[in-house]
Amino acid sequence: xxxxxxxxxxxxxxxxxxxxxxxxxxxxxxxxxxxxxxxxxxxxxxxxxxxxxxxxxxxxxxxxxxxxxxxxxxxxxxxxxxxxxxxxxxxxxxxxxxxxxxxxxxxxxxxxxxxxxxxxxxxxxxxxxxxxxxxxxxxxxxxxxxxxxxxxxxxxxxxxxxxxxxxxxxxxxxxxxxxxxxxxxxxxxxxxxxxxxxxxxxxxxxxxxxxxxxxxxxxxxxxxxxxxxxxxxxxxxxxxxxxxxxxxxxxxxxxxxxxxxxxxxxxxxxxxxxxxxxxxxxxxxxxxxxxxxxxxxxxx
Amino acid sequence: xxxxxxxxxxxxxxxxxxxxxxxxxxxxxxxxxxxxxxxxxxxxxxxxxxxxxxxxxxxxxxxxxxxxxxxxxxxxxxxxxxxxxxxxxxxxxxxxxxxxxxxxxxxxxxxxxxxxxxxxxxxxxxxxxxxxxxxxxxxxxxxxxxxxxxxxxxxxxxxxxxxxxxxxxxxxxxxxxxxxxxxxxxxxxxxxxxxxxxxxxxxxxxxxxxxxxxxxxxxxxxxxxxxxxxxxxxxxxxxxxxxxxxxxxxxxxxxxxxxxxxxxxxxxxxxxxxxxxxxxxxxxxxxxxxxxxxxxxxxxxxxxxxxxxxxxxxxxxxxxxxxxxxxxxxxxxxxxxxxxxxxxxxxxxxxxxxxxxxxxxxxxxxxxxxxxxxxxxxxxxxxxxxxxxxxxxxxxxxxxxxxxxxxxxxxxxxxxxxxxxxxxx
Numbered sequence: 001x002x003x004x005x006x007x008x009x010x011x012x013x014x015x016x017x018x019x020x021x022x023x024x025x026x027x028x029x030x031x032x033x034x035x036x037x038x039x040x041x042x043x044x045x046x047x048x049x050x051x052x053x054x055x056x057x058x059x060x061x062x063x064x065x066x067x068x069x070x071x072x073x074x075x076x077x078x079x080x081x082x083x084x085x086x087x088x089x090x091x092x093x094x095x096x097x098x099x100x101x102x103x104x105x106x107x108x109x110x111x112x113x114x115x116x117x118x119x120x121x122x123x124x125x126x127x128x129x130x131x132x133x134x135x136x137x138x139x140x141x142x143x144x145x146x147x148x149x150x151x152x153x154x155x156x157x158x159x160x161x162x163x164x165x166x167x168x169x170x171x172x173x174x175x176x177x178x179x180x181x182x183x184x185x186x187x188x189x190x191x192x193x194x195x196x197x198x199x200x201x202x203x204x205x206x207x208x209x210x211x212x213x214x215x216x217x218x219x220x221x222x223x224x225x226x227x228x229x230x231x232x233x234x235x236x237x238x239x240x241x242x243x244x245x246x247x248x249x250x251x252x253x254x255x256x257x258x259x260x261x262x263x264x265x266x267x268x269x270x271x272x273x274x275x276x277x278x279x280x281x282x283x284x285x286x287x288x289x290x291x292x293x294x295x296x297x298x299x300x
Numbered sequence: 301x302x303x304x305x306x307x308x309x310x311x312x313x314x315x316x317x318x319x320x321x322x323x324x325x326x327x328x329x330x331x332x333x334x335x336x337x338x339x340x341x342x343x344x345x346x347x348x349x350x351x352x353x354x355x356x357x358x359x360x361x362x363x364x365x366x367x368x369x370x371x372x373x374x375x376x377x378x379x380x381x382x383x384x385x386x387x388x389x390x391x392x393x394x395x396x397x398x399x400x401x402x403x404x405x406x407x408x409x410x411x412x413x414x415x416x417x418x419x420x421x422x423x424x425x426x427x428x429x430x431x432x433x434x435x436x437x438x439x440x441x442x443x444x445x446x447x448x449x450x451x452x453x454x455x456x457x458x459x460x461x462x463x464x465x466x467x468x469x470x471x472x473x474x475x476x477x478x479x480x481x482x483x484x485x486x487x488x489x490x491x492x493x494x495x496x497x498x499x500x501x502x503x504x505x506x507x508x509x510x511x512x513x514x515x516x517x518x519x520x521x522x523x524x525x526x527x528x529x530x531x532x533x534x535x536x537x538x539x540x541x542x543x544x545x546x547x548x549x550x551x552x553x554x555x556x557x558x559x560x561x562x563x564x565x566x567x568x569x570x571x572x573x574x575x576x577x578x579x580x581x582x583x584x585x586x587x588x589x590x591x592x593x594x595x596x597x598x599x600x601x602x603x604x605x606x607x608x609x610x611x612x613x614x615x616x617x618x619x620x621x622x623x624x625x626x627x628x629x630x631x632x633x634x635x636x637x638x639x640x641x642x643x644x645x646x647x648x649x650x651x652x653x654x655x656x657x658x659x660x661x662x663x664x665x666x667x668x669x670x671x672x673x674x675x676x677x678x679x680x681x682x683x684x685x686x687x688x689x690x691x692x693x694x695x696x697x698x699x700x701x702x703x704x705x706x707x708x709x710x711x712x713x714x715x716x717x718x719x720x721x722x723x724x725x
Contacts, residue, residue, distance in 0.1 A: 003560065003592045004523040007315035007394040016596040017555045020536045024609055024650070048584035049596070052549060053541040136385045143384045162382065163718045164408055164633050166415040167707045168555070169647050173716040187396055189387045195310045 008196055012045065015184040017168065018147055019049040019131065022182050023056050025172035026129040029182075030087070032118075033059040035071035036247040037204055038133025040078075041193055042184055044202050046131075047082075058085035060130065062118045064110040065092045066228045066249045074205040089121030108230065109251040119155040122179060129172065129180040137189045147186050153177035194270055198263040210243045210261040221254035245270075309391055316522060319398040319413040319446070321437035322423030327454045331423065331492035332386065332399055335514065338499045339388040383413045392518040407666070407681035408633040410437065411721055414444035415707070418522045421450050421513070426459045426489070430472040432667040438473075439666050442480035443629060443683065443723060445703050447525050449477070450486045450516055457491040461504040479669065481700060484520070488513055526593040527702040531559030531567075532620065532695075533591075533613040534649035534705075539598055551582055551598035552607050557649060557704035558697070559615065561591045561599065569605060570612045570622060570695045576603040593704070610651040612695045620695040620705055627687050627725045628699075629664075630678070634712060634719035638678040638686070644719070645711040646690060649704065653690045654713075661685040685725075699723035 005013065019042075022029050031046060033039045046055045061075060079086045091113050094100045099120070100113045122130060136143045146162055148170045163171055172180055185193070197204065214225040216235040223229060225237050228250060242255035243266075260266045322328035386397040398413030400406065414420060420441040424434055441449050451473055459465045466489045477485050488497055489508050496502035499514045511519070539551040561567075565578045580600040581591050591597045599613060607613070614620060632638055638657060646655040662671040663684045671685075678684045699706030700723075710720035 002523065003526075003528055004314060005595065006311060007313045008311060010315045010594060013555060013594055013596040017536070017594075020553055020596070021650075024537045049553070050539060051584040052543075052546045053539045137387045140384075143386065144382045159382070164412045164721070166412055166709060166718075166721045167703060168416075169649075169707065169709045171647065171709060171711055171716070171718045173645065173711055175716065187385070187387075189389075189394075191310075191389070192394075199311060 008192060008199065011185070011188055011192060012048075012196070014168075014187065015042075015045045016049045018170070018182065018184040019046050021170050021172070022129050022131060022184075023050070025170070026180070028125070028127050029057045029129040029131065030060045030122075030125070030127045031055075031057055032130050032132040033061050033075065033086075034133075034247065035061070035067070035075045035205060036133065037193055037197060037208065038135065038185060040133075040202060040204060041188075041196060042131060042133045043078075043084075044200060045184060055082075055084060057131075058087050060087045060089065060121060060125075060127070062089045062114045062121060063091065064114050064117075064249050065090065066110050066226075066251050068205075068207055068224070068226075068247065068250055068253075070205050070207050071247055074203075078203075087121065087125060089117045091117045093117070094120065105230075109249060111249050111252050115155075122155065127179060128174070129182055131182045131184060133185055134183045135188050135190070135193075136183075136186050145183060145186065147183055148172055149181040149183065150174065151179050151181060155179070157181075191267070191270055194263065194267050198267065205247065207244045207247055208266065210241055210258050210265075212239055213242050213255065214238070215240050215242060215255060222257065223254060224250055226250045313389065313391075314393050314522070315396065316393050316419060316517060316520070317396045317398065317417045318419040318421060318517065319400060319410070319417040319441075320421045320423070321400055321410055321413075321441070322454075323425070323431065323433040326423045326425045327492045328399075328423050331421075331452065331454065331490075331498065331513075332397060334492055334495060334498050335395075335397075336386060336388050338495075338514075339390055383409050390514065390518055395517065407436070407440065407683070408631060408721075410440050411444060411631045411633075414440055414446055415703075415721065417444075417446055418525055419448040419450065419517070419520060420446045421452055424451055424453050424469060424473070426453050426455045426465055426469065429469045430476060434473070435476060435669070436666045438477055438480060438482075439664075439669060442477075442482050443631075445700055445706075445723070446482065448484040448486075448520050448522070449482050450488060450513065452492075452513060453487060453489045454492050456489045456496065456502075456505065457494055461489075461491075461496075461502070463489075463505070463507045466508075486510070486516060488516065527558040527697075527704075528560055528592060529558070530618055530620070530697060530702060530705075531561055531565070531613075531615040532557040532649075532697070532702065532705050533561060533599060534651070535607055535609055535611045535613065536650045537609055538607065549600075550604070551600050552611075552613065553596075553598045554613075554650065555596045556591050556593045558593060558702045559618075561613075563589060566616045567601070567613050568616045568619065569607050570614060570619070571693055572606065572611070574603075574605040575616055576601040576605055578602075610649075612649065612651075614695070620697050622693045622695055624690045624693050625658075625687065626690065626694065626696065626708075626722075627685070628708070628722040629725065630684055630686050630710070630720045630722045632678050632680055632682045632684070632720055634717060635680055636712070636719070637680075638684070638720065640676070643713065645713055646688070646694075646708050647711065648694045648696065648708045651692075651694060653692045653694065655688045655690040655710070657686055658689050659687045661687070686722075688722075696724050698725060 094117045146165045243258045260269045384399045400410045400413035422437045470487045490497040535552045536554040579602045582598040660676040662673040663675045697705040706724045708722040712719045
């Protein structure tokens with residue numbers, strides 16, 4: 001008998017430990033659930049952490065209204081199957097209440113607006129900790145993120161004044177009105193997530209798998225057609241065989257042409273690819289520090 | 301497809317966490333950049349972003365440091381402010397690098413990065429040999445209980461790949477590190493810039509018969525670094541489904557902090573001292589026979605005794621120190637100096653308490669390792685020996701025996717900031 005864990009088991013164990021700490025240290029935590037693979041893995045880990053008990057916190061989805069219909073379908077089925085609690089924050093509500101206004105133009109996206117809705121959902125439900133599936137390998141501002149990320153009463157991240165995080169001791173102490181963002185799979189890479197999904201046989205939305213889709217090209221990115229997509233006259237709809245490496249808003253998530261229609265093929269593709277998965281996200285490309293700026297304002 | 305990603309191999313890989321320390325300009329970023337680049341952990345779009353940013357800052361060469369300097373102010377100032385975590389894998393192992401800045405004022409970052417590391421890489425500039433920062437980095441690695449230290453004598457190309465230079469530095473470091481508690485010390489002559497002895501063997505240093513850095517990282521034996529002797533299970537939370545199917549289920553969830561727990565073991569629960577036997581060790585994937593660090597699992601006991609978060613399950617005949625008085629080395633991490641007789645919140649495993657700082661014994665000069673018994677002003681980035689008394693007993697082991705049960709953090713009660721990291725003596 002070898003008394004050491006494989007790296008995936010060690011990462012799993014670490015994530016379970018953190019999720020249990022969240023449940024123990026906070027009064028009213030929640031799991032942010034986007035319907036993307038990382039949040040699906042987090043939910044799977046939460047089930048493991050409390051089995052045979054139920055996951056003791058709700059799933060929270062900030063719905064921009066511009067999601068892929070497949071994502072929403074997947075989310076609703078999962079919640080129904082497991083009897084999980086789901087809270088949805090609608091960006092449309094924030095728009096209707098005049099708290100945010102829609103971006104204009106062809107590249108308009110609601111991605112930036114969701115921060116407002118997220119902060120409002122946190123406030124209205126008095127969540128003191130929100131877990132999310134962000135990983136440090138995704139983006140360079142995230143490489144400096146803590147497992148327990150402290151946010152002030154405005155939901156802001158102060159990267160220069162983060163609490164040091166040592167060993168496996170997590171400090172979730174806070175003042176009234178402040179809250180935490182917590183990232184149980186911080187130490188996982190994109191490959192770890194895919195290998196874990198395969199090893200654990202976790203269901204995913206079909207968007208991740210190769211399928212024929214009506215798409216159009218813009219600035220070298222393949223976008224899915226859909227009712228919210230404003231197309232320029234020269235942008236022609238065509239059918240291509242594509243899949244998505246990440247799932248965000250339809251307006252900012254690009255597809256890749258791919259024949260990978262099962263997990264093994266996706267893993268091969270991820271292994272061979274030379275761009276990061278966020279390379280298909282136009283929300284990160286707005287500036288060098290786009291992610292850092294959004295995080296400071298309260299984005300994940 | 302590379303072997304590291306083939307599914308069968310992937311599921312069999314070990315995880316090695318290491319930290320890198322070095323002074324400014326000793327080639328740390330170049331070394332990390334090379335490890336990441338040669339193992340294909342740097343993607344094309346990241347590389348393009350770095351090229352773009354390098355041009356903006358000026359200077360002809362692509363600055364690999366920009367890969368790790370993620371924050372805007374870091375890029376602007378050209379310094380690394382915070383610990384950055386980087387990831388790469390080879391067919392044998394997956395690696396997590398805690399890349400810590402080398403400036404003198406960032407001891408706290410180095411301590412943070414070292415706290416979870418199995419191994420430390422300490423860069424030494426071959427032209428300068430052992431300098432103050434080398435001593436400091438070595439001391440911190442030792443203090444934080446890192447069992448494997450690899451000194452990379454870098455920039456060998458600038459000393460004509462001289463064996464004599466390498467041997468001289470090696471002797472200096474040998475003398476110095478023998479004063480520290482590091483069991484496994486290695487020396488590698490290298491040129492990170494040219495790639496000599498990083499991934500590939502150097503063609504310029506035939507006299508060096510040892511391993512390359514990557515081979516060392518892939519093969520260093522870490523399986524026995526964890527404590528497999530003293531059984532410690534801090535209870536994180538109690539699982540009681542109270543459903544029809546699991547009506548009487550009462551499981552204690554946590555992560556094994558030491559030793560190997562088996563079904564049938566006679567255990568005691570601290571602080572109550574009640575004893576029982578392990579009825580079952582449970583996980584979502586089914587019952588398991590044994591649990592060892594760092595496994596997360598759920599322990600069920602034969603008897604219905606009162607156990608809650610902050611309690612610790614241990615073996616009857618091997619118990620930790622149960623005490624309210626603790627001696628420790630502390631690394632201070634706050635702008636506000638430590639207050640003698642000050643009260644702080646203390647966190648230890650899953651247990652919270654309050655404590656009072658009873659005594660400050662001495663400050664350590666981390667460059668000379670001298671004890672400064674007259675200097676009791678413990679400021680940010682200082683390391684000192686203190687004694688504290690806690691409101692309730694903690695269940696501790698010496699830090700050098702068990703990192704999980706020997707470490708504490710202190711929290712300022714007015715700001716809730718983590719202000720101190722303590723290693724129990």
